[in-house]
Amino acid sequence: MSLRDNPLGELKVPLTWTAGIVFLVVLIASGAILLSDRREAFETDAYGRTRTATDKALGPVGEVLSAPGRWTGAGVEAIRGYFFAVSENRRLKAELKEMRQWRDVAIALRDNNERYRALLGLKTDPPIPMVAARIVTDSRGPFANSRLANIGKEAGVKIGHPVMSENGLVGRVVGVTDGVSRVLLLTDVASRTPVMIDRTNARAILTGDGGPNPRLEYLRGQDPVRDGDRVLTSGDGGLFPRGLPVGRAVKGLDGRWRVVLASDRAPVDYVRILLFEDFTQLANRAELNRTSAPPPTPGATTLPPPAPATPTPKTVAPAPRTASPPASQGMASGATQPAAPASPNGAAR
Amino acid sequence: MTGGARTLEPWRWLGIPMLQVIIATLLFAMPIRIWGLGLPEPVFALPLAFAWAVIRPSMLAPFCVALLGFFLDLLWGGPLGLWAVCLLIAYGGALAGRALMAGQGRGAMWGWYGLLTAVAMGAGFLFVMLDVRGMPSPLSVFWQFLATVVLYPLADRLIERFEDADVRFR
Numbered sequence: 001m002s003l004r005d006n007p008l009g010e011l012k013v014p015l016t017w018t019a020g021i022v023f024l025v026v027l028i029a030s031g032a033i034l035l036s037d038r039r040e041a042f043e044t045d046a047y048g049r050t051r052t053a054t055d056k057a058l059g060p061v062g063e064v065l066s067a068p069g070r071w072t073g074a075g076v077e078a079i080r081g082y083f084f085a086v087s088e089n090r091r092l093k094a095e096l097k098e099m100r101q102w103r104d105v106a107i108a109l110r111d112n113n114e115r116y117r118a119l120l121g122l123k124t125d126p127p128i129p130m131v132a133a134r135i136v137t138d139s140r141g142p143f144a145n146s147r148l149a150n151i152g153k154e155a156g157v158k159i160g161h162p163v164m165s166e167n168g169l170v171g172r173v174v175g176v177t178d179g180v181s182r183v184l185l186l187t188d189v190a191s192r193t194p195v196m197i198d199r200t201n202a203r204a205i206l207t208g209d210g211g212p213n214p215r216l217e218y219l220r221g222q223d224p225v226r227d228g229d230r231v232l233t234s235g236d237g238g239l240f241p242r243g244l245p246v247g248r249a250v251k252g253l254d255g256r257w258r259v260v261l262a263s264d265r266a267p268v269d270y271v272r273i274l275l276f277e278d279f280t281q282l283a284n285r286a287e288l289n290r291t292s293a294p295p296p297t298p299g300a301t302t303l304p305p306p307a308p309a310t311p312t313p314k315t316v317a318p319a320p321r322t323a324s325p326p327a328s329q330g331m332a333s334g335a336t337q338p339a340a341p342a343s344p345n346g347a348a349r
Numbered sequence: 350m351t352g353g354a355r356t357l358e359p360w361r362w363l364g365i366p367m368l369q370v371i372i373a374t375l376l377f378a379m380p381i382r383i384w385g386l387g388l389p390e391p392v393f394a395l396p397l398a399f400a401w402a403v404i405r406p407s408m409l410a411p412f413c414v415a416l417l418g419f420f421l422d423l424l425w426g427g428p429l430g431l432w433a434v435c436l437l438i439a440y441g442g443a444l445a446g447r448a449l450m451a452g453q454g455r456g457a458m459w460g461w462y463g464l465l466t467a468v469a470m471g472a473g474f475l476f477v478m479l480d481v482r483g484m485p486s487p488l489s490v491f492w493q494f495l496a497t498v499v500l501y502p503l504a505d506r507l508i509e510r511f512e513d514a515d516v517r518f519r
Binding site for chain 1: 375376378379380381382387388389390406407408410411412414415418419422423424425426427428429430431433434437438440441444473474476477480481483484485486488489490492493
């Protein structure tokens with residue numbers, strides 16, 4: 001039987017073409033969705049209903065699927081604790097001895113700080129409330145680094161809240177719904193965090209690239225960072241509170257300064273979400289804007305009220321002397337004196 | 350009878366593998382560390398996209414590929430549509446090169462799969478770079494590429510099972 005006689009032979013070409021056209025249509029639609037995505041905005045409305053609904057569904061699924069891993073980890077820890085109890089006890093005793101010395105130093109420093117604050121009348125930052133959460137899913141790819149935490153709106157979590165492990169900063173909340181929050185990690189390629197070097201106070205932007213060690217960018221100053229320097233959040237821009245531990249600076253293989261994250265020291269299974277509102281938001285801006293200028297000091301001479309507009313005679317060329325204020329203006333004339341330094345011999349006097 | 354069925358029903362070659370990929374991806378997204386190291390993050394959907402294009406041209410497969418891509422974006426928290434486009438690029442490449450791949454051995458097919466995986470991840474690299482105006486770590490991309498390339502036996506198994514299932518596309 002020839003191909004022409006075979007009905008399936010005729011069917012083959014149209015189906016291939018149709019499949020190709022369908023492929024192109026789906027590709028264009030997906031491309032349009034990708035172009036319209038505003039994930040990098042990290043705003044409530046940009047997060048979208050689809051993501052919110054998916055996170056809500058993925059939260060319980062992740063919790064169930066991660067349960068065996070959690071149980072295994074807890075079992076291994078229990079066995080390790082049983083077999084290494086003596087060495088652990090020794091280590092803890094040594095640590096306690098060291099910590100007691102630090103406690104005395106801390107008490108003395110706290111006392112000093114309180115006195116200085118009282119003397120200077122400093123207004124310190126209010127304490128930050130926080131909630132604990134468990135991580136239920138974790139993405140570690142080069143294009144997205146985020147985690148789902150099993151706590152959400154009901155606990156007061158909002159977009160932008162910083163997230164910490166017991167060792168250091170992990171990231172910030174970029175999506176929140178009932179019972180689940182999505183945490184953007186510091187390592188995500190879209191993450192930008194204002195940080196400072198503890199030793200020099202030099203500012204930088206911690207830029208994630210999908211790898212385990214984010215880069216320090218926009219470093220300023222001469223020798224602003226050295227190997228092993230502690231990196232903290234700077235609090236610039238109000239996104240994070242100042243002074244949260246981020247990690248340690250190291251020189252990368254590519255010659256750039258990078259940060260070994262403090263949160264990587266241990267598995268991030270439990271986190272604390274800081275219910276942090278930018279302190280500048282706590283001020284009553286409306287009231288600040290209403291405040292009028294202070295009244296003039298009693299007894300001080302001020303500029304005379306502006307003279308009514310009168311037609312000035314036309315002059316051929318402006319005479320430089322007319323720029324000198326009349327002597328009767330007192331303080332006002334004094335205020336204008338520095339503006340006439342062009343006279344080298346003190347002619348303005 | 351498992352492999353030599355005459356009719357190729359969509360749920361058998363599209364539905365079940367899709368479900369398996371979703372479960373595998375979810376399992377690898379668990380926050381588990383073994384000896385201080387996290388699990389790798391291979392793209393389980395890429396062998397599927399490759400195998401579906403090799404098995405036969407289909408009108409349903411592009412939709413399934415796109416759905417898997419959207420699932421990955423929503424699970425991993427990336428830009429919505431990123432993996433849908435990357436997977437479709439790999440699918441389209443395999444569909445276009447179907448005639449060239451016909452009758453080739455396992456090693457050559459693995460090479461084709463590796464090439465299309467590299468193209469898909471390269472496209473992802475470019476899209477992310479344009480999206481966030483920052484370069485993802487090439488080393489990180491390479492690790493994910495490596496973790497995905499070793500998954501070819503999954504695609505091979507699917508191709509072996511369903512390639513001859515539809516007589517029109519032998």
